[in-house]
Amino acid sequence: xxxxxxxxxxxxxxxxxxxxxxxxxxxxxxxxxxxxxxxxxxxxxxxxxxxxxxxxxxxxxxxxxxxxxxxxxxxxxxxxxxxxxxxxxxxxxxxxxxxxxxxxxxxxxxxxxxxxxxxxxxxxxxxxxxxxxxxxxxxxxxxxxxxxxxxxxxxxxxxxxx
Ligand code: PNS
Numbered sequence: 001x002x003x004x005x006x007x008x009x010x011x012x013x014x015x016x017x018x019x020x021x022x023x024x025x026x027x028x029x030x031x032x033x034x035x036x037x038x039x040x041x042x043x044x045x046x047x048x049x050x051x052x053x054x055x056x057x058x059x060x061x062x063x064x065x066x067x068x069x070x071x072x073x074x075x076x077x078x079x080x081x082x083x084x085x086x087x088x089x090x091x092x093x094x095x096x097x098x099x100x101x102x103x104x105x106x107x108x109x110x111x112x113x114x115x116x117x118x119x120x121x122x123x124x125x126x127x128x129x130x131x132x133x134x135x136x137x138x139x140x141x142x143x144x145x146x147x148x149x150x151x152x153x154x155x156x157x158x159x160x161x162x
Pocket of ligand 1: 011
């Protein structure tokens with residue numbers, strides 16, 4: 001039986017941005033199967049339901065045949081074990097991300113020793129980009145064209161400006 005190398009790319013994606021999509025696209029070239037996991041971050045209040053976030057990511061990744069998008073409510077380490085994923089891929093923007101990401105990587109390793117966390121350095125143009133920044137700009141009527149794809153731009157504006 002052929003062994004498929006599966007990786008997961010988790011996040012809250014509230015909403016997905018070009019920064020996330022750059023990481024997903026690059027990771028999709030490194031693994032046979034990449035599953036984008038919309039998960040809950042207990043320290044963040046979300047603006048979009050998990051189902052809405054999944055739909056937005058699906059629209060933006062339709063051209064990547066080995067990418068799937070799911071919502072998982074639970075521990076990421078358990079999900080990785082359930083589907084036999086061997087890697088968690090995350091983007092790292094700046095030193096400010098490091099401590100938090102390092103803590104999560106070590107915790108996930110403790111919970112599931114079979115999964116490795118790999119960090120991809122973010123593209124230079126996305127260093128400053130975050131979902132919360134996109135929401136803030138949309139709320140104040142700013143242009144979010146350079147931060148999110150056209151497919152989802154109006155959905156974000158409609159939700160945030162409400
Ligand atoms: O995009 P974010 O908010 O930085 O992503 C964080 C996320 C959602 C990946 C993280 O909070 C997570 O893994 N949540 C699922 C629950 C879990 O496994 N928590 C323990 C992580 S050490």
